[in-house]
Amino acid sequence: MSTTQGARPHRVRLWRWRRNPLRRRSDLVEAWLMLATFVLALLIGVFAGVAAAVVVDGSIEDRREHTRPVPAVLVEDAAHALPASVAEDGDGGVWAKVRWTAPDGTSRTGRAEVEAGAKAGAAVTVWNDPEGRLASAPPEGADARFQIVMSGLTVSVAAGGLVVLGGWIVRSRLQWRRLADWEAEWQRVEPSWRKRMTG
Template sequence: MTSTHGARPRRVRLWRWRKNPLRRRSDLVEAWLLLATLVLALLIGAFTGVAAAGVVNGAIEDRREHTRPVPAVLVEDAAHALPASVAEDGDGGVWAKVRWSAPDGSTRTGRAEVDTEAKAGSAATVWNDSEGRLVSAPPEGADARFQIVMAGITVAVATGGLVVLGGWLGRSRLRGQRLAEWEAEWQRVEPSWRKRMTG
Protein backbone atom coordinates (compact mmCIF):
# COMPACT_ATOMS: atom_id res chain seq x y z
CA MET A 1 0.00 0.00 0.00
CA THR A 2 1.46 3.31 -1.01
CA SER A 3 1.22 6.19 1.41
CA THR A 4 -0.17 9.44 0.05
CA HIS A 5 1.05 11.43 3.01
CA GLY A 6 2.84 14.59 1.83
CA ALA A 7 1.75 14.16 -1.80
CA ARG A 8 1.08 17.38 -3.66
CA PRO A 9 -2.47 17.97 -4.87
CA ARG A 10 -2.85 17.38 -8.60
CA ARG A 11 -3.30 20.58 -10.57
CA VAL A 12 -6.33 20.45 -12.83
CA ARG A 13 -5.65 22.38 -16.01
CA LEU A 14 -8.34 24.48 -17.68
CA TRP A 15 -10.68 23.82 -14.77
CA ARG A 16 -12.55 27.07 -15.41
CA TRP A 17 -13.67 25.69 -18.77
CA ARG A 18 -14.93 22.40 -17.34
CA LYS A 19 -18.32 21.94 -15.72
CA ASN A 20 -17.97 21.14 -12.05
CA PRO A 21 -19.89 21.93 -8.85
CA LEU A 22 -17.22 24.33 -7.60
CA ARG A 23 -17.06 26.47 -10.72
CA ARG A 24 -18.83 29.79 -10.36
CA ARG A 25 -20.08 32.13 -13.03
CA SER A 26 -17.25 34.54 -12.17
CA ASP A 27 -14.73 31.74 -12.81
CA LEU A 28 -16.01 31.30 -16.36
CA VAL A 29 -16.04 35.07 -16.89
CA GLU A 30 -12.43 35.21 -15.70
CA ALA A 31 -11.47 32.45 -18.12
CA TRP A 32 -13.01 34.34 -21.04
CA LEU A 33 -11.34 37.55 -19.85
CA LEU A 34 -7.91 35.89 -19.80
CA LEU A 35 -8.44 34.46 -23.30
CA ALA A 36 -9.69 37.79 -24.67
CA THR A 37 -6.77 39.63 -23.08
CA LEU A 38 -4.23 37.30 -24.66
CA VAL A 39 -5.81 37.44 -28.13
CA LEU A 40 -6.28 41.22 -28.05
CA ALA A 41 -2.75 41.82 -26.74
CA LEU A 42 -1.31 39.80 -29.64
CA LEU A 43 -3.58 41.25 -32.34
CA ILE A 44 -3.49 44.89 -31.23
CA GLY A 45 0.22 44.69 -30.44
CA ALA A 46 0.97 43.28 -33.89
CA PHE A 47 -1.28 45.82 -35.65
CA THR A 48 0.16 48.86 -33.86
CA GLY A 49 3.71 47.53 -34.24
CA VAL A 50 3.33 47.17 -38.00
CA ALA A 51 1.68 50.60 -38.18
CA ALA A 52 4.52 52.22 -36.20
CA ALA A 53 7.14 50.56 -38.39
CA GLY A 54 5.32 51.91 -41.44
CA VAL A 55 5.26 55.43 -40.00
CA VAL A 56 8.98 55.37 -39.24
CA ASN A 57 9.75 53.95 -42.68
CA GLY A 58 7.66 56.71 -44.25
CA ALA A 59 9.46 59.35 -42.20
CA ILE A 60 12.85 58.01 -43.31
CA GLU A 61 11.71 57.96 -46.95
CA ASP A 62 10.45 61.53 -46.56
CA ARG A 63 13.83 62.61 -45.17
CA ARG A 64 15.58 60.96 -48.10
CA GLU A 65 13.27 62.76 -50.52
CA HIS A 66 13.72 66.19 -48.95
CA THR A 67 17.43 66.10 -48.16
CA ARG A 68 20.41 66.03 -50.46
CA PRO A 69 24.17 65.74 -50.16
CA VAL A 70 25.96 69.01 -50.85
CA PRO A 71 29.69 69.60 -51.42
CA ALA A 72 31.27 71.75 -48.73
CA VAL A 73 34.68 73.09 -47.77
CA LEU A 74 36.25 72.76 -44.35
CA VAL A 75 36.83 76.23 -42.88
CA GLU A 76 39.08 75.12 -39.99
CA ASP A 77 41.44 72.28 -39.28
CA ALA A 78 39.59 69.42 -37.60
CA ALA A 79 42.41 69.29 -35.05
CA HIS A 80 41.43 72.80 -33.88
CA ALA A 81 37.82 71.82 -33.16
CA LEU A 82 36.86 72.28 -29.52
CA PRO A 83 37.08 69.12 -27.39
CA ALA A 84 33.36 69.48 -26.62
CA SER A 85 32.70 69.06 -30.34
CA VAL A 86 33.86 65.46 -30.41
CA ALA A 87 31.06 63.33 -31.85
CA GLU A 88 29.50 60.85 -29.45
CA ASP A 89 28.10 58.47 -32.02
CA GLY A 90 31.20 56.30 -32.08
CA ASP A 91 32.40 57.34 -35.56
CA GLY A 92 35.45 59.08 -34.15
CA GLY A 93 34.89 62.33 -36.06
CA VAL A 94 34.67 65.90 -34.82
CA TRP A 95 32.16 68.66 -35.48
CA ALA A 96 34.13 71.28 -37.41
CA LYS A 97 33.09 74.46 -39.23
CA VAL A 98 32.28 74.03 -42.94
CA ARG A 99 31.04 76.29 -45.75
CA TRP A 100 28.60 75.40 -48.51
CA SER A 101 26.32 77.03 -51.08
CA ALA A 102 22.54 77.00 -50.51
CA PRO A 103 20.06 76.44 -53.41
CA ASP A 104 19.51 80.23 -53.63
CA GLY A 105 23.25 80.76 -54.20
CA SER A 106 24.00 82.19 -50.77
CA THR A 107 27.02 80.99 -48.82
CA ARG A 108 26.35 79.40 -45.49
CA THR A 109 28.43 78.02 -42.68
CA GLY A 110 27.79 75.53 -39.93
CA ARG A 111 29.29 72.57 -38.13
CA ALA A 112 29.38 69.10 -39.65
CA GLU A 113 31.08 65.88 -38.67
CA VAL A 114 34.42 65.40 -40.42
CA ASP A 115 37.46 63.19 -40.02
CA THR A 116 39.81 64.17 -37.21
CA GLU A 117 42.72 64.52 -39.67
CA ALA A 118 40.90 66.83 -42.12
CA LYS A 119 42.58 70.15 -42.89
CA ALA A 120 41.11 73.57 -43.65
CA GLY A 121 40.26 73.88 -47.34
CA SER A 122 39.65 70.16 -47.83
CA ALA A 123 36.41 68.94 -49.36
CA ALA A 124 33.58 67.58 -47.24
CA THR A 125 30.01 66.47 -47.84
CA VAL A 126 27.10 67.86 -45.84
CA TRP A 127 23.36 67.27 -46.04
CA ASN A 128 20.85 70.05 -46.68
CA ASP A 129 17.08 70.26 -46.55
CA SER A 130 15.06 71.94 -49.30
CA GLU A 131 15.90 75.38 -47.87
CA GLY A 132 19.60 74.77 -47.72
CA ARG A 133 19.77 74.26 -43.96
CA LEU A 134 22.26 71.83 -42.49
CA VAL A 135 20.62 68.54 -41.43
CA SER A 136 21.81 65.07 -40.50
CA ALA A 137 22.08 62.44 -43.19
CA PRO A 138 19.04 60.13 -43.43
CA PRO A 139 19.72 56.61 -42.16
CA GLU A 140 20.52 54.01 -44.76
CA GLY A 141 20.81 50.23 -44.93
CA ALA A 142 21.13 48.39 -41.64
CA ASP A 143 20.75 51.58 -39.59
CA ALA A 144 17.41 52.38 -41.24
CA ARG A 145 16.17 48.81 -40.86
CA PHE A 146 17.18 48.83 -37.19
CA GLN A 147 15.21 52.02 -36.52
CA ILE A 148 12.14 50.66 -38.30
CA VAL A 149 12.22 47.28 -36.53
CA MET A 150 12.89 48.79 -33.10
CA ALA A 151 10.02 51.25 -33.51
CA GLY A 152 7.66 48.41 -34.42
CA ILE A 153 8.78 46.19 -31.54
CA THR A 154 8.66 49.01 -28.99
CA VAL A 155 5.13 50.09 -29.92
CA ALA A 156 3.92 46.48 -30.15
CA VAL A 157 5.25 45.62 -26.69
CA ALA A 158 3.94 48.85 -25.16
CA THR A 159 0.47 48.45 -26.66
CA GLY A 160 0.26 44.77 -25.81
CA GLY A 161 1.39 45.61 -22.29
CA LEU A 162 -1.44 48.12 -21.90
CA VAL A 163 -3.96 45.50 -23.00
CA VAL A 164 -2.52 43.00 -20.51
CA LEU A 165 -2.65 45.65 -17.78
CA GLY A 166 -6.33 46.27 -18.57
CA GLY A 167 -7.01 42.54 -18.39
CA TRP A 168 -5.17 42.28 -15.08
CA LEU A 169 -7.23 45.13 -13.62
CA GLY A 170 -10.42 43.44 -14.80
CA ARG A 171 -9.29 40.14 -13.28
CA SER A 172 -8.48 41.85 -9.98
CA ARG A 173 -11.97 43.32 -9.92
CA LEU A 174 -13.49 39.89 -10.54
CA ARG A 175 -11.44 38.39 -7.74
CA GLY A 176 -12.57 41.15 -5.39
CA GLN A 177 -16.16 40.47 -6.36
CA ARG A 178 -15.67 36.73 -5.78
CA LEU A 179 -14.18 37.33 -2.33
CA ALA A 180 -17.16 39.52 -1.47
CA GLU A 181 -19.52 36.72 -2.59
CA TRP A 182 -17.65 34.19 -0.48
CA GLU A 183 -17.85 36.51 2.52
CA ALA A 184 -21.59 36.96 2.04
CA GLU A 185 -22.11 33.20 1.79
CA TRP A 186 -20.03 32.61 4.90
CA GLN A 187 -22.15 35.11 6.80
CA ARG A 188 -25.23 33.02 5.89
CA VAL A 189 -23.64 29.64 6.63
CA GLU A 190 -21.54 30.48 9.69
CA PRO A 191 -24.39 30.60 12.30
CA SER A 192 -25.72 27.10 11.47
CA TRP A 193 -22.18 25.73 11.19
CA ARG A 194 -21.30 27.16 14.61
CA LYS A 195 -24.42 25.55 16.16
CA ARG A 196 -23.44 22.14 14.82
CA MET A 197 -19.89 22.50 16.09
CA THR A 198 -20.92 23.63 19.60
CA GLY A 199 -24.14 21.59 19.93
Template sequence: MARTHGTKVRRVRLWRWRRNPLRRRSDLIEAWVLLATLVLALSAAAFAGLAAAAAVDGALAERRDRIRAVPAVLTRDAAHAPPAPASGNEDDSVWAPVRWTAPDGTGRTGRAEVEPGNKAGTAVTVWTDPEGRLVSPPPGGAEARFQIVMAGVTIGGAAAGSVLLGGRLVRSRLQRRRLEEWEAEWRLVEPSWRKRMTG
Protein backbone atom coordinates in the same frame (compact mmCIF):
# COMPACT_ATOMS: atom_id res chain seq x y z
CA MET B 1 -7.26 24.49 -8.84
CA ALA B 2 -5.82 21.42 -7.09
CA ARG B 3 -7.24 18.04 -6.11
CA THR B 4 -5.92 16.20 -3.10
CA HIS B 5 -5.42 12.43 -2.92
CA GLY B 6 -4.16 11.70 0.56
CA THR B 7 -1.13 13.94 0.95
CA LYS B 8 -0.55 14.35 -2.80
CA VAL B 9 -1.78 17.47 -4.56
CA ARG B 10 -2.55 17.31 -8.26
CA ARG B 11 -3.15 20.49 -10.26
CA VAL B 12 -6.12 20.36 -12.60
CA ARG B 13 -5.49 22.30 -15.78
CA LEU B 14 -8.19 24.49 -17.32
CA TRP B 15 -10.49 23.80 -14.38
CA ARG B 16 -12.51 26.95 -15.03
CA TRP B 17 -13.61 25.50 -18.39
CA ARG B 18 -14.72 22.16 -16.93
CA ARG B 19 -18.06 21.49 -15.32
CA ASN B 20 -17.69 20.84 -11.61
CA PRO B 21 -19.71 21.66 -8.50
CA LEU B 22 -17.13 24.17 -7.23
CA ARG B 23 -16.99 26.23 -10.40
CA ARG B 24 -18.97 29.45 -10.16
CA ARG B 25 -20.27 31.68 -12.89
CA SER B 26 -17.55 34.21 -12.04
CA ASP B 27 -14.89 31.52 -12.60
CA LEU B 28 -16.11 30.97 -16.15
CA ILE B 29 -16.30 34.74 -16.76
CA GLU B 30 -12.75 35.09 -15.49
CA ALA B 31 -11.59 32.35 -17.86
CA TRP B 32 -13.17 34.18 -20.81
CA VAL B 33 -11.67 37.48 -19.66
CA LEU B 34 -8.22 35.88 -19.48
CA LEU B 35 -8.57 34.37 -22.97
CA ALA B 36 -9.87 37.63 -24.44
CA THR B 37 -7.07 39.58 -22.76
CA LEU B 38 -4.38 37.34 -24.23
CA VAL B 39 -5.89 37.49 -27.73
CA LEU B 40 -6.35 41.26 -27.56
CA ALA B 41 -2.83 41.79 -26.18
CA LEU B 42 -1.27 39.82 -29.02
CA SER B 43 -3.44 41.57 -31.61
CA ALA B 44 -2.75 45.02 -30.16
CA ALA B 45 0.99 44.34 -30.01
CA ALA B 46 1.08 43.21 -33.64
CA PHE B 47 -1.13 46.01 -34.97
CA ALA B 48 0.45 48.85 -32.96
CA GLY B 49 3.99 47.56 -33.53
CA LEU B 50 3.55 47.29 -37.30
CA ALA B 51 1.83 50.68 -37.46
CA ALA B 52 4.64 52.34 -35.47
CA ALA B 53 7.33 50.70 -37.58
CA ALA B 54 5.58 51.81 -40.77
CA ALA B 55 5.24 55.37 -39.43
CA VAL B 56 8.95 55.59 -38.55
CA ASP B 57 9.91 54.07 -41.90
CA GLY B 58 7.72 56.63 -43.68
CA ALA B 59 9.18 59.51 -41.64
CA LEU B 60 12.73 58.41 -42.45
CA ALA B 61 11.88 58.05 -46.14
CA GLU B 62 10.31 61.52 -46.16
CA ARG B 63 13.40 62.95 -44.49
CA ARG B 64 15.65 61.27 -47.06
CA ASP B 65 13.54 62.84 -49.81
CA ARG B 66 13.73 66.32 -48.28
CA ILE B 67 17.45 66.58 -47.64
CA ARG B 68 20.29 66.15 -50.08
CA ALA B 69 24.02 65.64 -50.06
CA VAL B 70 25.99 68.59 -51.48
CA PRO B 71 29.71 69.13 -52.01
CA ALA B 72 31.50 71.45 -49.59
CA VAL B 73 35.05 72.59 -48.91
CA LEU B 74 36.89 72.79 -45.60
CA THR B 75 37.87 76.40 -44.86
CA ARG B 76 40.30 75.47 -42.07
CA ASP B 77 42.39 72.43 -41.09
CA ALA B 78 40.40 69.87 -39.12
CA ALA B 79 43.41 68.61 -37.20
CA HIS B 80 42.75 70.73 -34.09
CA ALA B 81 38.99 71.08 -34.40
CA PRO B 82 36.88 70.13 -31.36
CA PRO B 83 35.56 66.54 -31.37
CA ALA B 84 31.94 66.03 -32.38
CA PRO B 85 29.64 65.20 -29.45
CA ALA B 86 28.32 61.64 -29.24
CA SER B 87 26.77 61.35 -32.65
CA GLY B 88 26.45 57.60 -32.92
CA ASN B 89 29.32 57.43 -35.38
CA GLU B 90 32.08 54.94 -34.72
CA ASP B 91 34.76 57.22 -36.23
CA ASP B 92 36.45 60.09 -34.37
CA SER B 93 34.84 62.87 -36.37
CA VAL B 94 35.38 66.51 -35.47
CA TRP B 95 33.49 69.75 -36.09
CA ALA B 96 35.18 71.94 -38.69
CA PRO B 97 34.15 75.03 -40.72
CA VAL B 98 32.96 74.32 -44.27
CA ARG B 99 31.67 76.32 -47.22
CA TRP B 100 28.98 75.15 -49.67
CA THR B 101 26.55 76.55 -52.21
CA ALA B 102 22.84 76.73 -51.37
CA PRO B 103 20.13 75.85 -53.95
CA ASP B 104 19.61 79.58 -54.65
CA GLY B 105 23.29 79.93 -55.63
CA THR B 106 24.46 81.81 -52.55
CA GLY B 107 27.57 80.73 -50.67
CA ARG B 108 27.02 79.45 -47.14
CA THR B 109 29.36 78.63 -44.29
CA GLY B 110 28.88 76.52 -41.20
CA ARG B 111 30.34 73.70 -39.15
CA ALA B 112 30.04 70.05 -40.13
CA GLU B 113 31.40 66.71 -38.97
CA VAL B 114 34.54 65.73 -40.89
CA GLU B 115 37.51 63.40 -40.47
CA PRO B 116 40.12 64.85 -38.11
CA GLY B 117 43.04 64.63 -40.56
CA ASN B 118 41.51 66.76 -43.35
CA LYS B 119 43.28 69.93 -44.44
CA ALA B 120 41.80 73.26 -45.52
CA GLY B 121 40.53 73.04 -49.11
CA THR B 122 39.61 69.35 -48.80
CA ALA B 123 36.33 68.47 -50.53
CA VAL B 124 33.76 66.97 -48.17
CA THR B 125 30.07 66.10 -48.39
CA VAL B 126 27.46 67.79 -46.22
CA TRP B 127 23.69 67.39 -45.99
CA THR B 128 21.31 70.32 -46.41
CA ASP B 129 17.56 70.93 -46.25
CA PRO B 130 15.57 72.53 -49.12
CA GLU B 131 16.61 76.00 -47.88
CA GLY B 132 20.30 75.08 -47.99
CA ARG B 133 20.82 74.84 -44.21
CA LEU B 134 23.09 72.18 -42.75
CA VAL B 135 21.33 69.16 -41.27
CA SER B 136 22.50 65.83 -39.91
CA PRO B 137 22.65 62.97 -42.43
CA PRO B 138 19.62 60.70 -42.54
CA PRO B 139 20.01 57.34 -40.81
CA GLY B 140 20.39 54.53 -43.26
CA GLY B 141 21.16 50.84 -43.38
CA ALA B 142 21.48 49.17 -39.99
CA GLU B 143 20.79 52.38 -38.05
CA ALA B 144 17.49 52.98 -39.88
CA ARG B 145 16.44 49.35 -39.44
CA PHE B 146 17.28 49.57 -35.73
CA GLN B 147 15.10 52.68 -35.29
CA ILE B 148 12.22 51.04 -37.17
CA VAL B 149 12.44 47.80 -35.17
CA MET B 150 12.80 49.59 -31.83
CA ALA B 151 9.77 51.77 -32.57
CA GLY B 152 7.71 48.68 -33.41
CA VAL B 153 8.86 46.74 -30.35
CA THR B 154 8.40 49.68 -27.96
CA ILE B 155 4.92 50.69 -29.16
CA GLY B 156 3.81 47.07 -29.56
CA GLY B 157 4.99 46.24 -26.04
CA ALA B 158 3.25 49.30 -24.62
CA ALA B 159 -0.01 48.39 -26.36
CA ALA B 160 0.14 44.79 -25.12
CA GLY B 161 1.00 45.98 -21.62
CA SER B 162 -2.01 48.30 -21.55
CA VAL B 163 -4.35 45.48 -22.56
CA LEU B 164 -2.82 43.10 -20.00
CA LEU B 165 -3.15 45.73 -17.29
CA GLY B 166 -6.81 46.28 -18.18
CA GLY B 167 -7.41 42.53 -18.08
CA ARG B 168 -5.68 42.30 -14.72
CA LEU B 169 -7.91 45.04 -13.29
CA VAL B 170 -11.05 43.26 -14.54
CA ARG B 171 -9.87 39.95 -13.06
CA SER B 172 -9.06 41.53 -9.69
CA ARG B 173 -12.54 43.05 -9.63
CA LEU B 174 -14.05 39.63 -10.36
CA GLN B 175 -11.98 38.11 -7.57
CA ARG B 176 -13.17 40.76 -5.13
CA ARG B 177 -16.75 40.08 -6.14
CA ARG B 178 -16.24 36.34 -5.68
CA LEU B 179 -14.86 36.86 -2.18
CA GLU B 180 -17.86 39.03 -1.31
CA GLU B 181 -20.19 36.26 -2.56
CA TRP B 182 -18.33 33.67 -0.48
CA GLU B 183 -18.56 35.85 2.62
CA ALA B 184 -22.30 36.40 2.05
CA GLU B 185 -22.88 32.65 1.61
CA TRP B 186 -20.75 31.87 4.67
CA ARG B 187 -22.87 34.24 6.79
CA LEU B 188 -25.93 32.20 5.74
CA VAL B 189 -24.32 28.82 6.31
CA GLU B 190 -22.24 29.54 9.40
CA PRO B 191 -25.10 29.41 12.01
CA SER B 192 -26.22 25.94 10.92
CA TRP B 193 -22.61 24.80 10.65
CA ARG B 194 -21.88 26.03 14.16
CA LYS B 195 -24.95 24.23 15.53
CA ARG B 196 -23.83 21.03 13.87
CA MET B 197 -20.36 21.34 15.33
CA THR B 198 -21.59 22.12 18.85
CA GLY B 199 -24.58 19.80 18.73
Protein backbone atom coordinates in the same frame (compact mmCIF):
# COMPACT_ATOMS: atom_id res chain seq x y z
CA MET C 1 -8.94 14.13 -3.70
CA SER C 2 -6.69 12.07 -1.45
CA THR C 3 -3.03 11.61 -2.12
CA THR C 4 -0.40 9.38 -0.61
CA GLN C 5 2.24 11.01 1.54
CA GLY C 6 5.01 12.45 -0.58
CA ALA C 7 2.94 12.33 -3.76
CA ARG C 8 2.42 15.56 -5.62
CA PRO C 9 -1.23 16.63 -6.07
CA HIS C 10 -2.61 16.27 -9.56
CA ARG C 11 -3.25 19.60 -11.25
CA VAL C 12 -6.29 19.79 -13.48
CA ARG C 13 -5.57 21.91 -16.53
CA LEU C 14 -8.19 24.22 -18.05
CA TRP C 15 -10.52 23.46 -15.16
CA ARG C 16 -12.37 26.75 -15.69
CA TRP C 17 -13.52 25.49 -19.09
CA ARG C 18 -14.81 22.14 -17.82
CA ARG C 19 -18.21 21.53 -16.27
CA ASN C 20 -17.83 20.68 -12.60
CA PRO C 21 -19.74 21.46 -9.41
CA LEU C 22 -16.94 23.64 -8.02
CA ARG C 23 -16.74 25.96 -11.01
CA ARG C 24 -18.45 29.27 -10.35
CA ARG C 25 -19.75 31.73 -12.86
CA SER C 26 -16.92 34.10 -11.96
CA ASP C 27 -14.39 31.38 -12.84
CA LEU C 28 -15.82 31.08 -16.35
CA VAL C 29 -15.89 34.88 -16.73
CA GLU C 30 -12.24 35.01 -15.66
CA ALA C 31 -11.33 32.29 -18.16
CA TRP C 32 -12.96 34.21 -21.01
CA LEU C 33 -11.31 37.42 -19.82
CA MET C 34 -7.86 35.80 -19.86
CA LEU C 35 -8.43 34.39 -23.35
CA ALA C 36 -9.75 37.71 -24.68
CA THR C 37 -6.82 39.58 -23.12
CA PHE C 38 -4.28 37.25 -24.74
CA VAL C 39 -5.93 37.45 -28.18
CA LEU C 40 -6.37 41.24 -28.03
CA ALA C 41 -2.80 41.76 -26.81
CA LEU C 42 -1.52 39.69 -29.72
CA LEU C 43 -3.70 41.35 -32.37
CA ILE C 44 -3.29 44.92 -31.14
CA GLY C 45 0.43 44.41 -30.57
CA VAL C 46 0.96 43.13 -34.11
CA PHE C 47 -1.24 45.83 -35.66
CA ALA C 48 0.42 48.65 -33.69
CA GLY C 49 3.90 47.31 -34.43
CA VAL C 50 3.27 47.07 -38.16
CA ALA C 51 1.69 50.54 -38.18
CA ALA C 52 4.69 52.01 -36.33
CA ALA C 53 7.12 50.34 -38.74
CA VAL C 54 5.22 51.75 -41.71
CA VAL C 55 5.26 55.25 -40.18
CA VAL C 56 9.00 55.12 -39.50
CA ASP C 57 9.68 53.75 -42.97
CA GLY C 58 7.64 56.60 -44.45
CA SER C 59 9.47 59.13 -42.29
CA ILE C 60 12.86 57.85 -43.46
CA GLU C 61 11.70 57.90 -47.07
CA ASP C 62 10.44 61.47 -46.60
CA ARG C 63 13.83 62.48 -45.23
CA ARG C 64 15.49 60.93 -48.27
CA GLU C 65 13.24 62.94 -50.59
CA HIS C 66 13.69 66.24 -48.76
CA THR C 67 17.42 66.17 -48.06
CA ARG C 68 20.32 66.15 -50.47
CA PRO C 69 24.10 65.81 -50.21
CA VAL C 70 25.95 69.08 -50.78
CA PRO C 71 29.71 69.65 -51.21
CA ALA C 72 31.25 71.76 -48.46
CA VAL C 73 34.65 72.94 -47.27
CA LEU C 74 36.02 72.48 -43.76
CA VAL C 75 36.66 75.91 -42.25
CA GLU C 76 38.75 74.74 -39.28
CA ASP C 77 40.94 71.81 -38.39
CA ALA C 78 38.75 69.17 -36.79
CA ALA C 79 41.46 68.45 -34.24
CA HIS C 80 41.44 72.12 -33.11
CA ALA C 81 37.68 72.42 -32.56
CA LEU C 82 36.61 73.60 -29.12
CA PRO C 83 35.76 70.78 -26.71
CA ALA C 84 32.25 72.15 -26.20
CA SER C 85 31.57 71.94 -29.93
CA VAL C 86 33.04 68.49 -30.48
CA ALA C 87 30.90 65.41 -29.99
CA GLU C 88 32.52 62.11 -30.81
CA ASP C 89 30.34 59.19 -31.87
CA GLY C 90 31.07 55.52 -32.39
CA ASP C 91 32.66 56.19 -35.79
CA GLY C 92 35.17 58.71 -34.43
CA GLY C 93 33.50 61.67 -36.19
CA VAL C 94 33.51 65.15 -34.69
CA TRP C 95 31.42 68.27 -35.21
CA ALA C 96 33.41 71.00 -36.94
CA LYS C 97 32.67 74.24 -38.80
CA VAL C 98 32.04 73.93 -42.55
CA ARG C 99 31.00 76.25 -45.40
CA TRP C 100 28.61 75.35 -48.22
CA THR C 101 26.48 77.06 -50.86
CA ALA C 102 22.71 77.05 -50.37
CA PRO C 103 20.25 76.57 -53.30
CA ASP C 104 19.71 80.35 -53.46
CA GLY C 105 23.45 80.87 -54.05
CA THR C 106 24.30 82.27 -50.63
CA SER C 107 27.30 81.03 -48.69
CA ARG C 108 26.48 79.52 -45.32
CA THR C 109 28.44 78.11 -42.43
CA GLY C 110 27.55 75.69 -39.69
CA ARG C 111 28.78 72.64 -37.82
CA ALA C 112 28.62 69.23 -39.41
CA GLU C 113 30.08 65.84 -38.64
CA VAL C 114 33.47 65.26 -40.22
CA GLU C 115 36.41 62.92 -39.72
CA ALA C 116 38.41 63.70 -36.59
CA GLY C 117 41.68 64.14 -38.46
CA ALA C 118 40.36 66.35 -41.27
CA LYS C 119 42.25 69.59 -41.97
CA ALA C 120 40.90 73.05 -42.78
CA GLY C 121 40.18 73.40 -46.50
CA ALA C 122 39.33 69.72 -46.94
CA ALA C 123 36.33 68.90 -49.10
CA VAL C 124 33.51 67.25 -47.18
CA THR C 125 29.91 66.36 -47.89
CA VAL C 126 27.01 67.69 -45.81
CA TRP C 127 23.25 67.23 -46.08
CA ASN C 128 20.81 70.09 -46.66
CA ASP C 129 17.04 70.43 -46.33
CA PRO C 130 15.05 72.26 -49.07
CA GLU C 131 15.88 75.63 -47.45
CA GLY C 132 19.60 74.94 -47.59
CA ARG C 133 19.99 74.33 -43.85
CA LEU C 134 22.13 71.55 -42.45
CA ALA C 135 20.27 68.30 -41.88
CA SER C 136 21.25 64.87 -40.67
CA ALA C 137 21.84 62.26 -43.34
CA PRO C 138 18.92 59.84 -43.70
CA PRO C 139 19.73 56.30 -42.55
CA GLU C 140 20.43 53.80 -45.28
CA GLY C 141 20.62 50.03 -45.59
CA ALA C 142 21.06 48.14 -42.33
CA ASP C 143 20.69 51.29 -40.21
CA ALA C 144 17.32 52.09 -41.77
CA ARG C 145 16.10 48.51 -41.41
CA PHE C 146 17.24 48.45 -37.77
CA GLN C 147 15.30 51.63 -36.96
CA ILE C 148 12.17 50.30 -38.68
CA VAL C 149 12.31 46.89 -36.97
CA MET C 150 13.13 48.28 -33.53
CA SER C 151 10.35 50.86 -33.68
CA GLY C 152 7.87 48.17 -34.70
CA LEU C 153 8.97 45.81 -31.94
CA THR C 154 8.97 48.54 -29.29
CA VAL C 155 5.46 49.76 -30.14
CA SER C 156 4.21 46.18 -30.47
CA VAL C 157 5.46 45.20 -27.01
CA ALA C 158 4.17 48.45 -25.47
CA ALA C 159 0.70 48.12 -27.00
CA GLY C 160 0.40 44.44 -26.09
CA GLY C 161 1.64 45.20 -22.59
CA LEU C 162 -1.02 47.87 -22.11
CA VAL C 163 -3.73 45.38 -23.09
CA VAL C 164 -2.32 42.79 -20.67
CA LEU C 165 -2.18 45.41 -17.92
CA GLY C 166 -5.82 46.33 -18.57
CA GLY C 167 -6.84 42.68 -18.43
CA TRP C 168 -4.90 42.20 -15.21
CA ILE C 169 -6.66 45.20 -13.62
CA VAL C 170 -10.09 43.87 -14.61
CA ARG C 171 -9.16 40.41 -13.31
CA SER C 172 -8.01 41.91 -10.00
CA ARG C 173 -11.34 43.69 -9.64
CA LEU C 174 -13.16 40.43 -10.29
CA GLN C 175 -11.07 38.72 -7.62
CA TRP C 176 -11.76 41.48 -5.11
CA ARG C 177 -15.47 41.20 -5.89
CA ARG C 178 -15.30 37.44 -5.42
CA LEU C 179 -13.66 37.87 -2.02
CA ALA C 180 -16.34 40.37 -1.02
CA ASP C 181 -19.05 37.88 -2.07
CA TRP C 182 -17.37 35.14 -0.05
CA GLU C 183 -17.23 37.44 2.98
CA ALA C 184 -20.90 38.33 2.65
CA GLU C 185 -21.85 34.66 2.26
CA TRP C 186 -19.82 33.71 5.30
CA GLN C 187 -21.56 36.39 7.34
CA ARG C 188 -24.88 34.73 6.47
CA VAL C 189 -23.74 31.15 7.04
CA GLU C 190 -21.46 31.56 10.05
CA PRO C 191 -24.18 31.98 12.75
CA SER C 192 -26.03 28.79 11.79
CA TRP C 193 -22.75 26.91 11.34
CA ARG C 194 -21.61 27.98 14.82
CA LYS C 195 -24.89 26.80 16.35
CA ARG C 196 -24.45 23.36 14.82
CA MET C 197 -20.88 23.14 16.06
CA THR C 198 -21.69 24.24 19.61
CA GLY C 199 -25.16 22.71 19.90
